[in-house]
Amino acid sequence: MFEILPSPSLEIVLIAGRAALLIGAFWVFALAFIRWRRADERSTQRLHTQLERAFAEVRSLHETVAVMSARLESMSERAEVGARLAPAGAVGAQRGYDLAARLAKNGSDIDDLIESCGLTRHEAELLTRLHGGKQREASAPPSWNKRAAANAPQSQTSWPAQHTAPAPQAAPPPPPTGRKRGSLVSVVG
Numbered sequence: 001m002f003e004i005l006p007s008p009s010l011e012i013v014l015i016a017g018r019a020a021l022l023i024g025a026f027w028v029f030a031l032a033f034i035r036w037r038r039a040d041e042r043s044t045q046r047l048h049t050q051l052e053r054a055f056a057e058v059r060s061l062h063e064t065v066a067v068m069s070a071r072l073e074s075m076s077e078r079a080e081v082g083a084r085l086a087p088a089g090a091v092g093a094q095r096g097y098d099l100a101a102r103l104a105k106n107g108s109d110i111d112d113l114i115e116s117c118g119l120t121r122h123e124a125e126l127l128t129r130l131h132g133g134k135q136r137e138a139s140a141p142p143s144w145n146k147r148a149a150a151n152a153p154q155s156q157t158s159w160p161a162q163h164t165a166p167a168p169q170a171a172p173p174p175p176p177t178g179r180k181r182g183s184l185v186s187v188v189g
Contacts, residue, residue, distance in 0.1 A: 100124070104131035 100117040104127045108116075113124035 097127075100127050101131045104128045107132070 096117045096119070100113050100119055100123075103113055103116065104124075108128075110121065110124040110128055113119055113127060114121060117124075119127070
């Protein structure tokens with residue numbers, strides 16, 4: 001009944017051994033390849049995260065450089081504008097004062113000096129005092145004091161007398177002597 005299988009030949013045993021050895025080697029190589037591939041994926045992922053961090057830092061530096069270059073450009077433009085305007089402003093101001101001095105010598109009014117030369121009221125008053133023309137009328141108040149004369153009360157008393165004691169109705173002022181107010185001659189004479 002049972003037939004006994006013929007004994008395998010040596011050749012068949014060797015072929016079966018080789019096949020088992022080949023299958024085992026493929027299995028070991030497959031496991032090694034899978035491990036190598038996973039390790040490569042992990043290192044690639046690490047490298048990818050490092051590259052992302054480096055790119056983020058580079059973007060941040062690029063934005064900072066762009067902001068700094070814009071600031072530097074605006075500062076250089078301001079410096080150029082300031083350099084162009086500074087000498088012109090000083091020369092223009094000097095010309096304005098020269099013109100105002102000439103106008104004051106020619107007897108111009110304070111308001112004329114303010115409008116034509118761009119001076120402040122105090123500067124115009126000073127220039128008319130320094131360079132004021134000798135052509136002023138004796139009866140008219142000085143041109144630098146027009147505003148004060150217009151705003152002053154009708155009494156002809158001086159400032160300290162107004163504030164120290166009430167003055168009775170004052171007599172009319174003495175007739176003008178033709179001397180310039182504040183000059184040494186009017187104080188001495």
